Amino acid sequence: MQDERPSILIIAGFDQSAGAGILADVKTMEAHNVYAYAACTGFTFQNEQTITGIHWFSVKEIQQQIDLCFASAFFQWVKIGIARSPEILLQIIRHLQQHNPAIQVVLDPVIRSTSGVNFWDGIDRTAFESVLQQVYVVTPNWNEMEYLYPGDDVMEQCGALSASGNIYLKGGHHLQYPGRDYLWYNETPHILDASVQHVFPKHGSGCVFASALTANLAKGYELPEAAVRSKKYIEQFLNSNQSLLGWHQYL
Secondary structure, eight states: OGGGSOEEEEEEEEETTSSSHHHHHHHHHHHTTOEEEEEEEEEEEEOSSOEEEEEEOOHHHHHHHHHHHHHHOOOSEEEEOOOSOHHHHHHHHHHHHHHOTTOEEEEOOOOBOTTSOBOSSSOOHHHHHHHHTTSSEEOOBHHHHHHHSTTSOHHHHHHHHTTTSEEEEBOTTOSSSTTOEEEEETTEEEEEOOSSSOOOOOTTHHHHHHHHHHHHHHTTOOHHHHHHHHHHHHHHHHTSOSSSSOOOOOO
């Protein structure tokens, strides 16, 4: 029954392949015995290999969806995926705080697709750093950090940013140590190495990890333990088959 499960609000885009975005998030939440509501930020025209266009919803339309979700349930945890800009992310978060001032946000900052399509209108590091101060944890990957802070040392930059909030740096794109992730929790760095030798890359793996992390946090695990559990889940997801679309099954 729904009452026996934590409820989480997802705010993300819609992907027809269900590999990423809201559909992938809901499947991940279901696998973790968490009930997911969802508000859509934009409709992407895509499959697991390409994106041909995006239709963005206005901030007002997103807020209306959020209001309807809160009319049905109360949320302590929210997972946010793609949005058009950090400024819009701030507006979304402030609207969430009107419903619950103590709300906790897991932000997966989907800045651009693997195929090179930009989701954000531009790079505004000041606005991004303002967002960091409003969320519980942010989950960028290595490429996104390099895109946001070109020329800077990624590890040093994450360490500096961790003064504003917790950071989980996904290492799947790192050439030297693929699969090695880093968690800055209360400004203290932790290394999370892969427990498998080889994985099959998947479309939407960042969305799935952030959703698993949100689910584990909503179930009461502290961030370090939630991160370990979520990393195990994503490794299972990556190796569920050899295609770009993974299968969901709880550990």
